[in-house]
Amino acid sequence: MKIKSAELLITAGRPDQYPEEGKFEVAFAGRSNVGKSSLINSLINRKSLARTSGQPGKTQTINFYEINKEIRIVDLPGYGYARVSKTSREKWAKMIEAYFKVRKSLVEVILLVDIRHEPGEHDKMMYDWIKSCGFNGIIIATKADKISRGNWLKHINIIANKLGVENKEFIIPYSASKHTNRDKVWETINELVEINEEYRNSSEFQDIELEEDIEE
Ligand SMILES: Nc1nc2c(ncn2[C@@H]2O[C@H](COP(=O)(O)OP(=O)(O)OP(=O)(O)O)[C@@H](O)[C@H]2O)c(=O)[nH]1
């Protein structure tokens, strides 16, 4: 994917702050520090458009990036950071839930897990939630440069077993520092967008829209 432009549209805490619906969105979820913001920078070829940090809890809002004026990449705040208060955890859950529920343009939530470690309970909950929302359940195994390629499959198997992923092709190892598999992730994103574009133009979708209009 040739990146002609990439801009941060808005950092949103509430649905009324989201950019207008229309352009398709792919969001990245995962625990704090797993590498969501770094992955976004790597995908869009910018060093620090998305703010990253060695300290967990850097991204606190839903951040919408627009690429080539046609597709949106969404950075979500991370979870599972121990030193976060109950109030912040609840705020996080409300923020994410609102986004997942209302957002028509959202075509996929891709879950990020660290390739080195077995996913935790929070990851499992997040994965189940993503699947229950009707998304495909694509996973990116981050920080792949931290283990040798020969060990990737072993770690992918551990992730697949823990999360209950049927198709291991859905788990993509990635290195944000080396940009490993950048093309593969873009291909996946573009495929998802194409499928949704076809659906949006189909008569089945138009009928649903019409019914919604009548109900309103
Ligand atoms: N070696 C290596 N380090 C990485 C990679 N991706 C991220 N990191 C490092 O991991 C740390 C966290 O990265 P972030 O991208 O800020 O993580 P995040 O998931 O956005 O974290 P929150 O915003 O806190 O939820 C940073 O120190 C990054 O440099 C990678 O592919 N390889």
Ligand SMILES: [Mg+2]
């Ligand atoms: Mg972040």
